[in-house]
Amino acid sequence: MAHVATVVDRYIDTWNETDPQRRRAIIAETWTDDATYVDPIMSGDGPDGIDTMIAGAQTQFPDHRCELTAGPDIHHDRVRFGWRVVSPEGTTVFAGTDFALLADDGRFRDVTGFLES
């Protein structure tokens, strides 16, 4: 079973990895084949859908970086962590909290994002 904090770090890396092949490799490390992601503005199903979703976000916000800001808080097969997206100028563009359900092997099988207002 993968260490959950490592999976969370790699998950954040996924959002920052703009090389398509490397991004797909990180997605395979951190998500199960039937994984789903949903937040108020986007969603993705399975590695293909999640990759397309992240590539779209990177196109819309070029050179922005995602950073872990809180957690991860882990209990049972549940994880919570805070994150923010920072512009090249250093401004926080979005901040949110993700809740993840873990598969038996420690990878994410379902992630819900909430945006902080």
Place this chain on the structure above:
Amino acid sequence: MAHVATVVDRYIDTWNETDPQRRRAIIAETWTDDATYVDPIMSGDGPDGIDTMIAGAQTQFPDHRCELTAGPDIHHDRVRFGWRVVSPEGTTVFAGTDFALLADDGRFRDVTGFLES
């Protein structure tokens, strides 16, 4: 489909309702028959397990009240809200955030609680 904010309010009521019959009635209103709850210190499966869990918490913390402190934030079939438990003297004993998955009829089918440190 029940209004989600109402279900959240009734969920908070469940934790405060010490009359066993009324508590069971609120649980039936707010949770599906196969619902599960888990936080770092307790868990309950189905209406019986959830009722037993809440009755146990009430025994351990008599005359404490649960209050909604933030949200609910709702998107798709996902809800997040903040809560706290207040002693009879007005002290906040616990504070946390719950994350719930909704069934098609708007009731909770899975709730994860996280405690604020």
